Amino acid sequence: MRKDKLSYKLTKIIKSVLAALAVPIFVIYILVAKPDYTLMNGLAHVVLPVAGFVGDIITWPVRAIGQSVDWVREMSNLRSENKMLREKLDTAMENKYSCDIALAENKKLEHELDVKRASPYATVIADVQFEDSVFHHDTFLINRGKKSGVYGGMVVVSFENRLVGVITDCGTHFCRVRALTDTDSNIAVRVVGSGVSGFLRGKGKSGATVGFFSDAQFVGRTGLKIITSNISGILPSGIYIGEMIDDTRVDVLKPNQNSRVMVLKYNDTDAYR
């Protein structure tokens, strides 16, 4: 189409008007739909898997090469790792023997006392798919969704039972998790060993800080341990978050430190906000 033609100019203006109209619509939508963004998230639940599937097919050779490089690197470390693991295994076998005795004894005592062991929450194991730490936001996707019984507001922990984040949006086969370092993350916490509560706030790449203590005289210091508190029932209480590294900053787990996580099926009517 010739650029000096009237129809070309008209089409260009119509497209520009549509684009200009879209901006206030988006702004109004963001103001109205906050914080759930149901329509936007619903759209993403369809578009994201489709784009991901197409992307997987197209980028397969590139990712295969990357994987091969990782394997070669892993193989080159295998010999030294093997030696180290053998030493660890010897020590572990020694410990195992004494543990076996203790376990048998424990089982007997449990039986006698009629103690029932149960985890307070059911768990779902998930792989971290994408770590989307960009600008001051820290979110990541996990490969379990509504089909596995995972929903928004549930808590994601590491295999060391350390809080990693909270699920903010759930598709059929994936979920988006907001990490503790995300600037929109603001959770109620408690300082272990004191009755002091406070709020842990994400600071993007700077990590996370704790503040707004229930006791105004309280001053944080290095080494204090921070756990979740159950204010408003938004998060289950007692999950370890991390240690304080100075008077405000807390050493929290970052999304890129986990390749696999556990979702605690914490069921509460109050969804995460």
Place this chain on the structure above:
Amino acid sequence: MKNVLNILKTSWPFLITVILWRLNAYFWNPAGILALIPIFYYTFVKSTDWFVLFALIFCFLIDYRSGLPLFWTSLFCVFYAINGFQNYIDIPHMDKNAILIFMLFIGTGVFILMLSKFTWINFINNLWLFMWTSILYIPITALDKRIT
């Protein structure tokens, strides 16, 4: 063979966008942000049929994965509208594939995000993303010329 090459040439803008979005990496391409390069280039510099709708979808996907509700999508619409209403700046005929306008596009977004939550580490990180996308704009647009 010629048909395959033609298909590749026609679909290249779409392919490179999907590739850059999909090959996201923690430090080098968080949330597939590098896909903004072909999104800008094939919308404003070398307009491609039906690419605008595709660009909107991928802006939306970058926003979704970044946790920024409709931020880049809105910014893209603003730039698209401004570009359509003016004829003072002729982006397709600007030097170096209009890298300055691209830097303005990315810079505006990064600047707004930086002001919204300012810390020095975030500032350095944002600066890095701005520089990295601006630097990569040159080879990616040059690659387009080699292919098409």
